[in-house]
Amino acid sequence: MRTIASPQPADAGSQPRAKLSYRPEVQGLRALAVLMVVTYHVWLGRVSGGVDVFLLISAFLMTLSFARKVEGGKPLRLASHWLHLLKRLLPAVVVVILGVLAGTRLILPQSRWPDVLDQAWASLLYRQNWLLADTAVDYYAQDHSGASPLQHFWSLSIQGQVFLLWPLVFAGAALLKRMLRRWTALDHRVSYAALLAAAFGAIFVASLVFSIEQTATNQAYAYFDTRTRLWEFALGSLLALALPHLNPGKTLRVILGWTGLAAMLSCGILLTVDRSFPGFIALWPTLAAAAIIVAGQSGSRFGVDRFLTWKPLVALGDNSYALYLWHWPLLVLALAATGITAPNLVQGLAIVAASIVLAVLTTRFVEKPLREWHWPQGRAWRTAVVIAACGALLAGPVSVWQSKMMADEAAAAAQPKELTPGAAALKPENAGKPTPEAKIIPAPLAMKNEWADIDGLCTDGNVPSDPLLAGCLQNSRPDKVTKRIVVLGDSHAQQYMAALGPIARSHGWEVVALLKGNCRFGGESPDRDAECNAFNKASAQYVLDHKPDAVFTVASLTHKEAPFETEVPQYLEGIKPFTDAGMEVVGIRDNPRFHLNMPECVQKNGPEASECNVPLQESLAGSSPLDAYRGKVPGLHLMDLSDFICADGICPAVVGNVYVYKDDNHLTKTYVQTMIPMFEKRLLKATGWK
Numbered sequence: 001m002r003t004i005a006s007p008q009p010a011d012a013g014s015q016p017r018a019k020l021s022y023r024p025e026v027q028g029l030r031a032l033a034v035l036m037v038v039t040y041h042v043w044l045g046r047v048s049g050g051v052d053v054f055l056l057i058s059a060f061l062m063t064l065s066f067a068r069k070v071e072g073g074k075p076l077r078l079a080s081h082w083l084h085l086l087k088r089l090l091p092a093v094v095v096v097i098l099g100v101l102a103g104t105r106l107i108l109p110q111s112r113w114p115d116v117l118d119q120a121w122a123s124l125l126y127r128q129n130w131l132l133a134d135t136a137v138d139y140y141a142q143d144h145s146g147a148s149p150l151q152h153f154w155s156l157s158i159q160g161q162v163f164l165l166w167p168l169v170f171a172g173a174a175l176l177k178r179m180l181r182r183w184t185a186l187d188h189r190v191s192y193a194a195l196l197a198a199a200f201g202a203i204f205v206a207s208l209v210f211s212i213e214q215t216a217t218n219q220a221y222a223y224f225d226t227r228t229r230l231w232e233f234a235l236g237s238l239l240a241l242a243l244p245h246l247n248p249g250k251t252l253r254v255i256l257g258w259t260g261l262a263a264m265l266s267c268g269i270l271l272t273v274d275r276s277f278p279g280f281i282a283l284w285p286t287l288a289a290a291a292i293i294v295a296g297q298s299g300s301r302f303g304v305d306r307f308l309t310w311k312p313l314v315a316l317g318d319n320s321y322a323l324y325l326w327h328w329p330l331l332v333l334a335l336a337a338t339g340i341t342a343p344n345l346v347q348g349l350a351i352v353a354a355s356i357v358l359a360v361l362t363t364r365f366v367e368k369p370l371r372e373w374h375w376p377q378g379r380a381w382r383t384a385v386v387i388a389a390c391g392a393l394l395a396g397p398v399s400v401w402q403s404k405m406m407a408d409e410a411a412a413a414a415q416p417k418e419l420t421p422g423a424a425a426l427k428p429e430n431a432g433k434p435t436p437e438a439k440i441i442p443a444p445l446a447m448k449n450e451w452a453d454i455d456g457l458c459t460d461g462n463v464p465s466d467p468l469l470a471g472c473l474q475n476s477r478p479d480k481v482t483k484r485i486v487v488l489g490d491s492h493a494q495q496y497m498a499a500l501g502p503i504a505r506s507h508g509w510e511v512v513a514l515l516k517g518n519c520r521f522g523g524e525s526p527d528r529d530a531e532c533n534a535f536n537k538a539s540a541q542y543v544l545d546h547k548p549d550a551v552f553t554v555a556s557l558t559h560k561e562a563p564f565e566t567e568v569p570q571y572l573e574g575i576k577p578f579t580d581a582g583m584e585v586v587g588i589r590d591n592p593r594f595h596l597n598m599p600e601c602v603q604k605n606g607p608e609a610s611e612c613n614v615p616l617q618e619s620l621a622g623s624s625p626l627d628a629y630r631g632k633v634p635g636l637h638l639m640d641l642s643d644f645i646c647a648d649g650i651c652p653a654v655v656g657n658v659y660v661y662k663d664d665n666h667l668t669k670t671y672v673q674t675m676i677p678m679f680e681k682r683l684l685k686a687t688g689w690k
Helices: 015-021 024-044 050-071 078-107 110-124 128-134 153-183 192-217 230-245 250-270 280-295 311-318 320-338 345-372 380-413 422-426 444-449 497-507 530-546 571-580 598-605 669-674 676-687
Strands: 483-489 509-515 550-554 556-558 565-567 584-588 613-615 636-639 650-652
Touching (some): 024 050, 024 250, 024 280, 024 345, 050 153, 050 230, 050 280, 078 153, 078 320, 110 153, 110 380, 110 444, 110 598, 128 153, 153 192, 153 230, 192 230, 230 280, 250 280, 311 320, 320 345, 380 444, 422 669, 444 598, 483 497, 483 530, 497 509, 497 669, 509 530, 530 571, 550 571, 571 636, 584 676, 636 676, 669 676
Parallel strands (some): 483 509, 550 584, 584 636
Antiparallel strands (some): 556 565, 613 650
């Protein structure tokens, strides 16, 4: 791999220097790193530490190259360097992304197209890591069939950003050296390498400290954050600067090499890598790789370099950039096409073999010809033309596809409301009436916006004092507040805000929401984790302190496996302090959960397919858990809208030309909005409110 993505360290120069700059054992190390990444992804579904090795090697080679230039008196020519680098990196990227787009069109359901297209832009512009960080993608999900085929571009994006930043460090150190020579007597005391070591040492310490802190507090975001990874690059640069001063003996080289190799290969097995990177744990694979590089050419037939310089391994290293690019999308698309969650040995070998074949073809017919093409090398503008052409080759199809999806979304949204009645199709007076032909809404492009709207953060007297409740939300306060309601629970409580919010506005109710994902409200219970129990305790105290007129909750809990619906753990114990204090509580029945993504099922198989219409007995309890609550707590009002979600013994994915679910368990905002008249009627009937 010329980089996952690293510039070649050698420049044109004397033959001895060019020979010394080529380190076949590093190329073999690169091959092993990509094999680690591929193997762990395909068969183990885990993070290996191989990417961290790539980051270190990239900075190591780049530092060797720039240090030689400056010490040899050559101009850095940063603009030319960046253009040359992009010319080498982009062609393979464009080819792979175009292949992914073709696979997406053929294999993935329409609801996944918008995210893939957004990530195509992000990958092209080297900002994929920030996109994934902002959307809190779980990179460690065992079921890669639901992952993005472009998700792996996060590491290339980080490297692209560092390839922009690192030359500025080299140039800054060179400028400082020149200033010292001109204005002080320190020039002969402070070498260029020392200035670089100081700069990269500072980056290493600052980034590692930041990485440890962020990994401990916000690991999902930290994994993709460039700032938490800079220390890995800095370590590679420091290694390059220190290497000329390190001269271990033959025996020590042998020990360093094999110890480093064993540590590197075992990292993902021995350590809980998936939930602890990129904090201090990432020192394990990076220091292991550093030990191998320090071992270098051992001069012993027992040295690890004898293995790392094995020709097939070095040849794989030459193709490792393209192999990294291809293996992940092939894995994701293969799983999506076959419907399996993880490949067996034979299936995995087929994916790896196909990845290697595509990598060799990409390197031979895309990377190498463009790298050796002489015309762009004559002028910087020619290189820029090649880069622009590559970008346009991808930007064109992505733009056309996105425009088509936007037009389809507009057409679907513009349909007359009577064509998309949603839950109204299940009203008794509409029973048995066929739904008119129409496009199903929301359109795939709009599906990601199907969470219930809540106007903003809590203000004024509604702001909680407990930091656990910092995400407190509320709808806009009416001019005249007739009733104050607090919504407690998780995303299943939030989804009903799509109905409760508009109803509250029409009645002059103020609504505050205290929500935490996967944390159903109830009294303290060992069935919940400590964080959820703490949040519920803080939420309950907020209610007791603010004394609203009513509290809204979800009063049952659905499951994918039998029993499909149960009571919420310690539900009555959780709400009793509210009713004892004179507040009313509304408890609504939960909606079903499924093993499959319901809109994707429809897009693959059609709305009438049996797998998209799940029997009621496999979705909800035969007898509602809410029945067990009746009469036990005065002031508790129970609501059941399941007859507007499931009907005639079936829980369908589409009702009245509206998707009921946005995934495998959350109702779409659009569908809940079609339930507003029924929701309001039952809420007022259950509570007696006016």
